[in-house]
Amino acid sequence: MTDAIMTSRATRAPALCATVDYDGVDTGDGMVASARDFTADFLAAAPAVGRARVTQERVDLGRLVVSELVTNAVRHAPGPCRLMLELFEDALEISVFDRVEASPVPRGHDPGRVGQHGVEIVVAICESVSVEPHPWGKRVRVRLSLV
Template identity: 80%
Template sequence: MTDAIAAERATQGPLLYASVDYDGTDADDGMVASARDFTADFLTASPASGHPRVPRERVDLARLVVSELVTNAVRHAPGPCRLLLELFEDALEISVFDRLEASPVPRGHDPGRIGQHGVEIVVAVCESVSVEPQPSGKRVRARLSLV
């Protein structure tokens, strides 16, 4: 997994990146909250590396996307997962790696359904969402515009 990430960075070049690994033993809420905080801290600190300040509403949207993707990993792919944030000039790529090979499936719009709207939300607010097979699971990647 690390070699593929390094090769991708060499060709496309994010300005800044950071990742955090979760072993999957944390309580659901603790892992998701930690991922949201990690994302906010990463984006808030980005001006120190020369990136323009990310607007607060974009930080909040990034936290929402991370929350939905990590929640899916916690609920449907118990075990270790990794959150990778890659900051580009005008976008943030959010990737969650987990051990489940099956792709998340967006459900049809149903305002009467309680819960299970995470993938719908991510697709609605992001420029793109992809699922990429990995040697031991998958990578769900979402690209969020920062402008």
């Protein structure tokens, strides 16, 4: 993991933006836990940029979404990945960049299936989910309402 970069911006740009890069060497729970903690710390900084405190419910949902997206990258796109968080007045945008072009596909609802519900969970929680191809892989971007 490399150090996080936090910046403050104006206008339609996010009030706060931070990224963290993972080298992909730690492919276990440590990387996912680190991403969840990074998200909680990021949202705790909201008052420092003049935004209201983010409720604990929304922090928990943000941590859950990040956990599912980073877990998906670890399992299906081994190698380096980047987590980017952007704080807007009413929403948190979460992006995970990885090195595999294939898009995550939600599986059909199956209460009997053990595991593999991550994309379903993200789609159910977030306002929007998009996958953007890049020459070196893809960006999965989601928007989580904070209101």
